[in-house]
Amino acid sequence: MRDKKMPLAQLLAARPAVLSSWPTGAEVDLDEAFAWQAKIPAAKRFSTAMRAARDARRVLTQPRAGVALIDEHIRLLKYLETEGEADLLPTTIDAYTRQNRYEEAARGIEKSVNAGTSLLNGFPAVNHGVAGCRRVTDAVSRPVQVRHGTPDARLLAEITLAGGFTSFEGGGISYNIPYTKNVPLAKSLQDWKYVDRLCGLYEERGFPINREPFGPLTGTLVPPCIGHAVAILEGLLALEQGVRSITLGYGQGGNMAQDIAAIATLRELADEYFQDAGFSGYELSIVFHQWMGGFPEDESRAFSIICWGAAVAALSGADKVIVKTPHEAMGIPTKEANAQGLRASRQTVDMLADQPRIETPQVLREKEIIRREVDCLLPRVLALGSGDTAAGAAAAFEAGILDVPFAPSVHTRGKILPMRDNEGCIRIFNPGAVPLDDDIAALHREKLAERARAEGRSVSFQMVTDDIYAVSKGRLVGRPR
Amino acid sequence: MNAPTIVLGVIGADCHSVGNKILDAFFNEKGFRVVNLGVMVSQDEFIDAAIETGAAAILVSSLYGHGEIDCEGFRGRCVERGLEQIVLYVGGNLVVGKTPHEAVAEKFSAMGFDRVFFPNDDLEKAARLLEEDIRARPREPVTERPA
Numbered sequence: 001m002r003d004k005k006m007p008l009a010q011l012l013a014a015r016p017a018v019l020s021s022w023p024t025g026a027e028v029d030l031d032e033a034f035a036w037q038a039k040i041p042a043a044k045r046f047s048t049a050m051r052a053a054r055d056a057r058r059v060l061t062q063p064r065a066g067v068a069l070i071d072e073h074i075r076l077l078k079y080l081e082t083e084g085e086a087d088l089l090p091t092t093i094d095a096y097t098r099q100n101r102y103e104e105a106a107r108g109i110e111k112s113v114n115a116g117t118s119l120l121n122g123f124p125a126v127n128h129g130v131a132g133c134r135r136v137t138d139a140v141s142r143p144v145q146v147r148h149g150t151p152d153a154r155l156l157a158e159i160t161l162a163g164g165f166t167s168f169e170g171g172g173i174s175y176n177i178p179y180t181k182n183v184p185l186a187k188s189l190q191d192w193k194y195v196d197r198l199c200g201l202y203e204e205r206g207f208p209i210n211r212e213p214f215g216p217l218t219g220t221l222v223p224p225c226i227g228h229a230v231a232i233l234e235g236l237l238a239l240e241q242g243v244r245s246i247t248l249g250y251g252q253g254g255n256m257a258q259d260i261a262a263i264a265t266l267r268e269l270a271d272e273y274f275q276d277a278g279f280s281g282y283e284l285s286i287v288f289h290q291w292m293g294g295f296p297e298d299e300s301r302a303f304s305i306i307c308w309g310a311a312v313a314a315l316s317g318a319d320k321v322i323v324k325t326p327h328e329a330m331g332i333p334t335k336e337a338n339a340q341g342l343r344a345s346r347q348t349v350d351m352l353a354d355q356p357r358i359e360t361p362q363v364l365r366e367k368e369i370i371r372r373e374v375d376c377l378l379p380r381v382l383a384l385g386s387g388d389t390a391a392g393a394a395a396a397f398e399a400g401i402l403d404v405p406f407a408p409s410v411h412t413r414g415k416i417l418p419m420r421d422n423e424g425c426i427r428i429f430n431p432g433a434v435p436l437d438d439d440i441a442a443l444h445r446e447k448l449a450e451r452a453r454a455e456g457r458s459v460s461f462q463m464v465t466d467d468i469y470a471v472s473k474g475r476l477v478g479r480p481r
Numbered sequence: 482m483n484a485p486t487i488v489l490g491v492i493g494a495d496c497h498s499v500g501n502k503i504l505d506a507f508f509n510e511k512g513f514r515v516v517n518l519g520v521m522v523s524q525d526e527f528i529d530a531a532i533e534t535g536a537a538a539i540l541v542s543s544l545y546g547h548g549e550i551d552c553e554g555f556r557g558r559c560v561e562r563g564l565e566q567i568v569l570y571v572g573g574n575l576v577v578g579k580t581p582h583e584a585v586a587e588k589f590s591a592m593g594f595d596r597v598f599f600p601n602d603d604l605e606k607a608a609r610l611l612e613e614d615i616r617a618r619p620r621e622p623v624t625e626r627p628a
Contacts, residue, residue: 095494095545099521104494108550118577121546149496179496181521220499297601329600331574332546408498408520465503472601 133163200242215249219292400433556593
């Protein structure tokens with residue numbers, strides 16, 4: 001196997017420019033950061049928790065959460081730990097920091113101080129610096145992960161890893177295509193190579209950093225094969241840079257058989273592609289995201305969606321579930337609403353803990369479809385790169401071989417058009433340039449024709465719009481009014 | 482009357498693109514000429530596009546909670562740039578935290594937005610209101626732009 005790891009000297013040479021892009025970067029000293037990481041107890045290390053969950057076949061719960069100010073953020077996380085019984089904690093980063101707009105984050109911090117409440121949608125970790133991050137990670141007793149959506153997360157990674165976080169979400173595709181407008185993939189993939197190499201360096205020194213590519217992408221009717229292809233590519237990219245603890249993700253689609261099949265195939269296919277590429281000794285776990293689309297405002301209905309997601313997470317054998325809240329339709333939740341979502345999920349997950357995974361003929365059929373599709377895509381992507389995984393990924397998006405629906409980025413074609421079939425499975429009406437085998441493409445079209453006949457209308461963009469609004473209006477499939 | 486031009490976009494550092502694509506398709510179908518700036522649009526980019534296309538309305542979306550910061554001074558900036566009469570709409574999840582719709586609407590009305598919408602509002606109704614509001618206002622005087 002060819003060693004694709006970035007030479008250490010190259011990483012070290014790139015660091016000064018990154019660290020000088022905002023004043024708090026000067027606080028990062030790698031040797032001192034390793035010494036700090038050495039003091040983190042095993043029970044607070046993310047990779048340890050994920051491995052234990054996998055071994056015990058438990059589903060861990062984790063919320064999203066972040067506010068502008070340090071003390072307020074600590075109070076929030078401690079509340080989610082005690083009142084929400086969260087197994088794992090997040091620190092969700094605000095949207096200005098995600099775009100490297102630290103001046104605006106600073107303004108948001110100032111306005112939040114004056115308003116007495118957070119006006120930012122997350123924790124501006126870069127502005128708060130290494131010492132601020134350490135206050136947060138030190139104050140809680142659970143493992144804490146950085147969750148964000150940052151195309152260039154080099155400085156954020158430097159500061160938060162030195163700040164005592166033990167897991168870092170994202171990747172060069174999954175934090176570009178759904179999260180920004182015009183950053184070339186070659187650029188974000190290169191910047192994430194830096195992040196992965198930095199995580200790999202911590203791993204080499206004995207401080208494993210869990211890495212979690214963002215599975216749900218746009219969270220809107222994403223066909224499982226698209227999410228899986230991206231997740232496996234980002235897993236490979238992380239492994240190449242020396243990461244060992246990898247959590248791959250998938251966002252709930254809504255049809256139970258398809259969702260269970262997706263979780264099972266994500267684990268199986270990732271193992272196959274990782275091993276084919278020559279990797280062993282890594283620790284793979286799977287995260288299931290509760291419904292990422294629009295929610296109803298009625299909190300009772302929101303709880304129903306939350307618990308349904310928790311149930312499918314448990315029945316599919318996921319290792320972790322990312323939990324939504326009854327405030328989802330209204331934006332950022334209060335800490336109380338967040339804890340409610342966690343406890344509702346906990347109850348469902350624990351009641352299903354002793355029940356076997358579901359594997360019906362329909363699940364087996366969906367598994368076979370997803371496998372076939374991923375095998376249509378990934379070998380072509382890898383061949384395009386001639387051994388360079390990142391180059392293959394960038395070329396695949398350029399050629400439309402990979403395509404993400406409803407994304408803001410101009411660097412995906414956006415020609416793929418998915419919608420639900422008559423049973424609520426996500427199917428592909430128009431694959432664009434995504435090279436599905438003819439029989440698979442025909443199967444998708446037939447499934448959609450079946451729905452069209454049942455609804456007495458032709459397959460159209462109106463169906464997609466109806467599907468996108470359906471859950472917030474109380475159903476899964478967007479039937480005509 | 483020619484189809485009125487409207488400028489559409491998601492303000493600030495917000496990358497929520499799904500609703501934006503639906504609004505684009507919907508207002509096109511309703512007969513508006515839609516200039517869609519997509520996500521992560523600054524106040525000045527909205528205004529530049531409105532001036533360049535002679536738009537009758539600007540529709541600002543914000544889903545991520547920073548709407549309050551991003552929309553501050555928008556109406557004043559429009560007036561400064563010569564768009565006194567432009568119809569200004571805002572919609573989405575505009576503030577951080579669950580807040581009664583009335584309180585949010587009041588806050589953004591005071592900031593100079595003509596109407597304030599929420600994620601589950603009816604699009605058909607929004608289109609009717611937009612037609613009425615555009616009809617009720619005199620068009621901007623046509624100004625010559627230097628080449």
